[in-house]
Amino acid sequence: MRDRAPELVLGTVQLGLAYGAANRSGKPARPVALKLVRKAAEAGIRAFDTARAYGDSEERLGEALAGRKTVRAITKLSPLSEIASDASREEVRRAVDDSIAQSLASLRRNRIDCLLLHRTQHMWAHDGAIWERLIERLEDGSVLSLGVSVQSPVEALAALACPDVVHLQLPFNLLDWRWLAPGFQSCLAARPGVTVHARSAFLQGILAAGDPKVWPALSGVNADAMVRLIASLTRIFGRESPADLCLAYARGQSWIDGVVVGLESEDQLDDNLRLFVKPPLSRQDCDSIAARVPRLPVALLDPAQWPKR
Numbered sequence: 001m002r003d004r005a006p007e008l009v010l011g012t013v014q015l016g017l018a019y020g021a022a023n024r025s026g027k028p029a030r031p032v033a034l035k036l037v038r039k040a041a042e043a044g045i046r047a048f049d050t051a052r053a054y055g056d057s058e059e060r061l062g063e064a065l066a067g068r069k070t071v072r073a074i075t076k077l078s079p080l081s082e083i084a085s086d087a088s089r090e091e092v093r094r095a096v097d098d099s100i101a102q103s104l105a106s107l108r109r110n111r112i113d114c115l116l117l118h119r120t121q122h123m124w125a126h127d128g129a130i131w132e133r134l135i136e137r138l139e140d141g142s143v144l145s146l147g148v149s150v151q152s153p154v155e156a157l158a159a160l161a162c163p164d165v166v167h168l169q170l171p172f173n174l175l176d177w178r179w180l181a182p183g184f185q186s187c188l189a190a191r192p193g194v195t196v197h198a199r200s201a202f203l204q205g206i207l208a209a210g211d212p213k214v215w216p217a218l219s220g221v222n223a224d225a226m227v228r229l230i231a232s233l234t235r236i237f238g239r240e241s242p243a244d245l246c247l248a249y250a251r252g253q254s255w256i257d258g259v260v261v262g263l264e265s266e267d268q269l270d271d272n273l274r275l276f277v278k279p280p281l282s283r284q285d286c287d288s289i290a291a292r293v294p295r296l297p298v299a300l301l302d303p304a305q306w307p308k309r
Contacts, residue, residue: 016057037064
């Protein structure tokens with residue numbers, strides 16, 4: 001159980017790629033991106049999330065935060081898609097080192113505060129060579145902590161079984177019933193030293209958009225009904241907007257340490273900073289919302305399964 005509300009973690013995928021189902025402005029220009037990151041740091045945000053796979057996000061983040069000692073950069077290992085399935089152990093280790101070297105150079109740092117696997121299967125892929133090399137980099141001090149970016153509770157449970165995993169990033173929002181299951185919650189409670197960051201509070205923006213047309217066309221999902229439900233919950237629980245409701249719900253979870261929120265504009269940053277000052281929902285309110293939301297298909301909760309537009 002956490003004794004404080006989760007912190008706001010600035011997600012920077014939109015600063016390196018045109019990303020998100022509800023994104024209408026695209027990737028911001030470099031000067032705009034630098035201004036956003038610097039303004040966030042000056043406003044008190046101390047954790048920034050990025051990845052090798054996020055276009056030039058790391059480079060922009062490194063330039064914007066150069067010289068700032070009080071902020072943490074959380075990045076992710078390259079997906080390593082270029083490695084053949086029969087690659088030698090030395091080839092795999094070299095690819096891991098190359099990814100770390102590129103992150104260090106882009107972020108303009110001597111050490112990586114927290115390095116996450118972008119693919120859970122990399123924990124055991126290539127006979128464990130990827131994870132083995134990451135442990136060695138942890139031991140030599142070039143990486144300060146290790147974690148995993150997971151997609152599902154099954155992946156999270158596999159990650160939590162490893163004592164060297166001290167950071168977990170997972171998708172969570174007010175529709176996502178999977179993470180509230182006793183099995184996951186009890187396993188997480190047994191690892192009190194693990195930091196949990198939740199991404200996808202807006203589910204690529206569709207939950208806050210108030211527009212059924214941006215929702216994916218999926219069997220078992222009535223977008224119009226869900227937009228009405230979210231609007232109704234916003235009124236019932238006295239929140240100013242669906243975005244406020246979504247963030248207050250994620251911030252009301254006692255097992256979450258940080259909520260990763262991305263942005264493309266200064267207006268979005270200002271809104272998120274303002275909303276994070278507001279009280280989160282209570283445990284009772286969160287339970288009430290969870291009871292009112294229908295159990296929707298996993299395909300909706302995982303954007304990788306959404307049909308191409």
